[in-house]
Amino acid sequence: MxxxxxxxxxxxxxxxxxxxxxxxxxxxxxxxxxxxxxxxxxxxxxxxxxxxxxxxxxxxxxxxxxxxxxxxxxxxxxxxxxxxxxxxxxxxxxxxxxxxxxxxxxxxxxxxxxHPDLDAIVLDLWRLLHIAMSHPTVSRDIPEPVLLKANQSLEQLLSDGRTYVVRPRFRGHGQPAICLMESPQGELSLVTHRDAPDGTQVFHSSVALRAHLEQRYGEVILQPFEEPLRYHRHPILVRSIWQRNGLRQWQESAAVARIGSAGAMAGQFTTVSELDRFQPILQELLGRRLHSTLYQVKTLGGAIARLLHERSHGAGELAVDCWLTATGGVRLYDVTTAGGGLAVRQLRQPTAKQRMIETMLAYVRSLEDVxxxxxxxxxxxxxxxxxxxx
Known part of the structure; x- marks a missing residue:
């Protein structure tokens, strides 16, 4: 027709x-x-x-x-x-x-x-982490990343006996973050769950492990692993959603609590509630450290939003994921541009989603001036x- x-x-x-x-x-x-x-x-x-x-x-x-x-x-x-x-x-x-x-x-x-440059930055985790580490305050909350290179020895890297989180450099090249450990017998393991029968893969040489990582993930980044804060064995992560409002000022429009599966070392997380509703659980786990931890989460999110706005030539919305550690620390885990919508869509109450959409439309109206x-x-x-x- x-x-x-x-x-x-x-x-x-x-x-x-x-x-x-x-x-x-x-x-x-x-x-x-x-x-x-x-x-x-x-x-x-x-x-x-x-x-x-x-x-x-x-x-x-x-x-x-x-x-x-x-x-x-x-x-x-x-x-x-x-x-x-x-x-x-x-x-x-x-x-x-x-x-x-x-x-x-x-x-x-x-x-x-x-700005398109922001999407390009969050697509490349290595670039994102290095930009974040250029901020004197934010750098303290990022476990030192290492980009695994062809001529780099895994044995030398693991000689300190620590556990490492292994993550693909480029978004979309594999979903779960995984952990790399060396046993007393010299075996190398990739672990997603401590207790699951299929939660561990064992490699008898670093050559075999490197080949597996390259085939499945392409380039990978290793960071020292810190035990997460857990609720009934579920690791906890906080996602804060930062937007520029109608006055073009940054604000935290929403914050949500996300949890991983029981026993998981790292990996995918699911939104369970707005952070305010999750605070009684955090109070139980953190005690007197609750308010300082939440303040650190908000401070880190705001600093990341302003830093990426500057480095990308213009940002208006992003989601900052913070890993809560068992010792009460806060670590930068990830930054995404579509993470806000993905998080609020899972909430039972529409309040956070409505607030997020209203803030975005107010910012859009402010862009009309130019x-x-x-x-x-x-x-x-x-x-x-x-x-x-x-």
Whole structure:
């Protein structure tokens, strides 16, 4: 069917960049589907046109985007003008994603809630850690990282008898962080769970271990392991979500408690509640150290947000993960750009998610001040296009 004219839209249009859609009912954009849906609908409530797209949906020769919008509770596909403001919700940005973001900024004059350089930084854990360690305060909260190089001896590295966390350098090259230990017999082990029958892999030589790491993870980073604070054997992590508000000032919009599986040495975490609701448990575990620990978490998160804003030429939203140690310490674990949406979508109460979306939209409104005057643009829609529920 030939394209049909739609009503004229007034710019600026907000575009939400995500991974390629799955085209399944209720799961159009993977685990972030419900969060992205709420962003689009909240934007509409304040009179802002918004749509969702992936990097492969950008038609550069036509200067248009084949995106997704919400109509009567459904997702449907339309042609849209290129977004004047981009809100990236990429969980694992690719080179193509970063190329499209830079094209939108440099060729079309689009503004980004997060500069493409920020996505490039968080994609590379080695680069992220070195930037963080340049801050005199933050550096104290980062276990010294080592990038395992081809000519580096694992035996020499492990000669101090310590346990190390092994993590892929590049996001997406393997999920769980794992631990490396050397036994008195000289065996090297990769451990994910202390007690699980399949939680340990044993290697009889460093050559075999190195080959395994390279095949599974590519480049890897090792950091000294510190026993985490545990609740009923579950390791605890705190994720704080930092955003710039309508005044372009940084604020902590939400903080959530996340736990790993029982007996896990490291690995994946699941959001269990807002941090305020989790405080009675932390009080039980930390006692008098509770308030100083929470203050340290907030201070570390704010310092990371401001530092990455400076180094990436512009940041507006990020999530900072802090590892709580058994001795009451706080260690920087990770930084992500889409971690906020991933965390708040798991909460039973919508308060944190609503606050996060409202703060983002207020910041988007502040970005309009530096855009050229809004103009009207005709957009087209393909009649009879695919429609998804959800």
């Amino acid at each position: 030939s394209p049909q004219r739609l009503p004229r839209l007034t710019l600026p249009v907000l575009g939400i960049l995500t991974e390629p859609h799955h085209e399944r009912d209720g799961d159009a954009f993977g685990p972030l589907t419900t969060f992205i849906r709420d962003v689009v609908e909240a934007a509409r409530m304040v009179g802002r046109p918004a749509y969702v797209f992936s990097s492969r949906d950008v038609l550069r020769q036509r200067t248009m985007v084949w995106g997704w919008s919400r109509t009567n509770g459904r997702w449907s596909r339309d042609f849209f003008p290129v977004p004047r403001i981009v809100y990236s919700q990429l969980t694992r940005p690719t080179r193509q994603d970063l190329e499209i973001l830079r094209w939108l900024r440099e060729h079309e004059g689009s503004l980004c809630v997060n 855009l050229p005057a809004a103009t009207a643009l005709e957009v087209q829609s393909v009649g009879g296009s695919q429609v998804l529920q959800g």
